[in-house]
Amino acid sequence: MQRTLVLLKPDALQRGLAGEIISRLEGRGLKIVAMKMMQMDEELAKRLYEIHKGKSFFQGLIEQITSSPIIAAVFEGENAVELVRGTMGETDPALAMPGTIRGDLALDIGRNLIHGADSEEIAEKESELFFSAKEIFRLHP
Numbered sequence: 685m686q687r688t689l690v691l692l693k694p695d696a697l698q699r700g701l702a703g704e705i706i707s708r709l710e711g712r713g714l715k716i717v718a719m720k721m722m723q724m725d726e727e728l729a730k731r732l733y734e735i736h737k738g739k740s741f742f743q744g745l746i747e748q749i750t751s752s753p754i755i756a757a758v759f760e761g762e763n764a765v766e767l768v769r770g771t772m773g774e775t776d777p778a779l780a781m782p783g784t785i786r787g788d789l790a791l792d793i794g795r796n797l798i799h800g801a802d803s804e805e806i807a808e809k810e811s812e813l814f815f816s817a818k819e820i821f822r823l824h825p
């Protein structure tokens with residue numbers, strides 16, 4: 685069983701798409717094991733997107749993700765990292781396949797609705813940025 689970090693970005697909440705996105709992930713068999721609504725500060729955003737530091741879109745990315753509240757969640761399931769990434773679709777909604785969250789619902793690359801960790805190792809690091817060990821639950825104790 686794998687766990688992965690998911691963020692519903694500001695545009696997801698502003699457009700009233702949180703339920704739809706969560707429903708699509710649950711529909712793939714993924715289960716919520718942690719969830720919170722919060723507004724990210726610049727420090728957290730820069731830690732999350734550290735690997736993109738120096739890229740042309742970095743500043744805009746930090747501004748967008750801190751502009752308004754998000755929902756952070758940890759989803760659990762077989763192959764959760766890949767399953768979430770596949771359900772999200774490509775980074776650029778113009779290239780994302782129909783049937784994916786971004787392909788069906790996102791407007792453009794700067795407003796692509798959802799973040800998902802892209803490896804198991806990164807997922808663990810990212811989950812620790814948003815949740816303490818006590819905030820991540822076991823569904824079948």
Ligand code: DAT
Nearest residue numbers: 736741745774775793794796798799800802
């Ligand atoms: P993903 O979110 O699919 O993991 P990423 O890690 O490559 O994509 O980039 C993180 C975010 O940065 C992405 O969701 C949107 C933004 N971004 C990436 N490439 C961009 C670009 N060329 N122009 C504008 N924003 C971009």
Ligand code: MG
Nearest residue numbers: 799800801802
């Ligand atoms: Mg990424």
